[in-house]
Amino acid sequence: MPLPAGSRLKPFIVQRLDQLNKAKARRSLGQIQGKIGEMPMTRGFQGALAAAFNRTGVPSIIAELKGGSPFDPALRTMVPYKALAEDFEAVGAAGLSVAVERQVFRGSYSDLATVRGVVDLPLLARDIIFDVYQILEARLAGADAVVLSAGLLGAQLGEFRERAASIALDVLVEVHTPAEVEAARAAGADFLCVTNRNIHTFELKPGTCEELLPLIPAGAAFVVADGGLGSAEDRARLGTAGAKALLIGTALMTDADPAGVLEQVMGVETTGAEADAEEG
Numbered sequence: 652m653p654l655p656a657g658s659r660l661k662p663f664i665v666q667r668l669d670q671l672n673k674a675k676a677r678r679s680l681g682q683i684q685g686k687i688g689e690m691p692m693t694r695g696f697q698g699a700l701a702a703a704f705n706r707t708g709v710p711s712i713i714a715e716l717k718g719g720s721p722f723d724p725a726l727r728t729m730v731p732y733k734a735l736a737e738d739f740e741a742v743g744a745a746g747l748s749v750a751v752e753r754q755v756f757r758g759s760y761s762d763l764a765t766v767r768g769v770v771d772l773p774l775l776a777r778d779i780i781f782d783v784y785q786i787l788e789a790r791l792a793g794a795d796a797v798v799l800s801a802g803l804l805g806a807q808l809g810e811f812r813e814r815a816a817s818i819a820l821d822v823l824v825e826v827h828t829p830a831e832v833e834a835a836r837a838a839g840a841d842f843l844c845v846t847n848r849n850i851h852t853f854e855l856k857p858g859t860c861e862e863l864l865p866l867i868p869a870g871a872a873f874v875v876a877d878g879g880l881g882s883a884e885d886r887a888r889l890g891t892a893g894a895k896a897l898l899i900g901t902a903l904m905t906d907a908d909p910a911g912v913l914e915q916v917m918g919v920e921t922t923g924a925e926a927d928a929e930e931g
Contacts, residue, residue, distance in 0.1 A: 658851040660803070664781060666754055671782055683787045687818055694773040696746055696796035696821040697842045701873055703745035704895045710886050713875065714739040714913055715777060715900030716766065717750035718757030722853045728904055730758070736766040738910035743917050746796075748775040748898060751789065760792035767793035775823065779803065779850075786815045796821035801831040801838075802850045809838040823875060825850070827859060832866050843867060844898065847878030855879045864893040883916050 654661055703711035716739075718730045736747060749766050750758025756777065763776055775796040776789035781803060789797050797820055799811050808824065815822045824840040826832045827849055835843055845863040848855050860876040867874055876894035880886075881902020889897060899916060903909040913919075 654803075655851050659853050660779065660851055663755055663779060667752065667779065667781075670753070671784055674788065675784060680784060680787065683784075683791050687787065687790050690790070693790075693795040693819045693821070694771075696773040696775055696823075697873055699773045700745050700875070700896045710876070710890045710894050711745035711896045712743070712886075712913065712917060713746045713748050713775065713896060713898040714742075714744040714903060714909075715748035715750070715898060716758070716762070717748075717777060717900055717904060719750075719755055720901065722848055722855075723901055728757075730762070730904070732762050732765050733769050735909055736770045736772075739913060740770045740772050742910055742913045742919055744772065744913065745896065746773045746775060748777045748900065749794075750777045751792065751794075752778050760788060763789075763792045763794060773821075780811065783811065783814050786811065786820065787818065790815075790818045790820055794820065796823055798823045798825055798844065800825045800850050801835045802827055805834075808834060808840075812838055812840065825877070826863065829863065829866055832863055836867075836871070841872045842875075843872045844875040844877050845894070846876075847880075860889055860894065861892050864889075867893070869893070881912065881916065883918055886916055 700711045716730055716732055716735055718728050739747060749763040750756035751760050751763050753759050767774060773795040776794035778785055780797060780799055786797055797815055799822055801808055801824055804811055812822045821842060823842050823844050824835045825844045825846055826835050827846050845860045847857055847859040855878060874894050875896040875898055876889040877898040880897050881899050886897055903912050906912045
């Protein structure tokens with residue numbers, strides 16, 4: 652998997668590859684496949700988002716839990732996964748994204764399993780996937796979906812997408828350029844994440860979502876918007892542009908009241924009794 656010259660992903664890939672080699676030494680691909688065959692069916696991540704959108708007519712929300720990010724080194728926080736997952740479910744998130752890489756995202760498959768044990772929402776395993784083994788690990792941990800980057804996988808996108816689908820994982824294909832939109836559609840993707848973030852330079856370019864959304868014909872795909880989002884205005888603006896869901900992470904994780912931020916994004920009003928309790 653060749654990376655573009657100067658890609659800032661290279662150190663992450665090297666580090667992640669070392670983690671994967673150690674994981675493969677402990678548990679083979681065949682062993683994981685055998686265990687997956689005994690697992691219950693996944694919950695349907697894309698279907699849950701679509702149901703929420705159809706019910707409300709506004710973009711549904713994927714709330715992301717992560718302690719760090721390769722794209723934002725300043726984000727370093729301890730995450731109370733169980734409590735936050737329960738809060739996000741109560742506020743009305745349609746699905747949760749959970750970081751599963753330790754060194755940079757500061758998450759783990761154990762964190763995903765913890766979240767799986769306390770909420771009924773479908774879960775997205777958040778990783779930068781470049782090896783099929785990562786897809787199987789996510790399924791084994793209880794994920795219902797994974798993210799694949801068109802800008803990272805290139806010609807391998809179709810193969811990886813098919814492998815995930817074969818074990819009942821929904822595949823959210825991330826795109827950042829018109830060429831990546833075309834490549835994703837050519838690979839058969841009908842679940843797309845248009846992102847303001849360039850995966851190789853880490854640059855956040857606001858407005859990218861609005862540029863790419865018109866390139867995706869209505870009805871051709873269920874489209875999620877991502878990258879620097881975190882307000883009710885973002886939700887309304889991107890909903891008008893054609894997004895049917897938003898993925899919100901850093902805006903939640905950098906605030907002292909993540910559930911409160913999600914309430915504001917979703918327009919959830921605190922009841923009088925709850926407000927009195929908070930004031931007290």
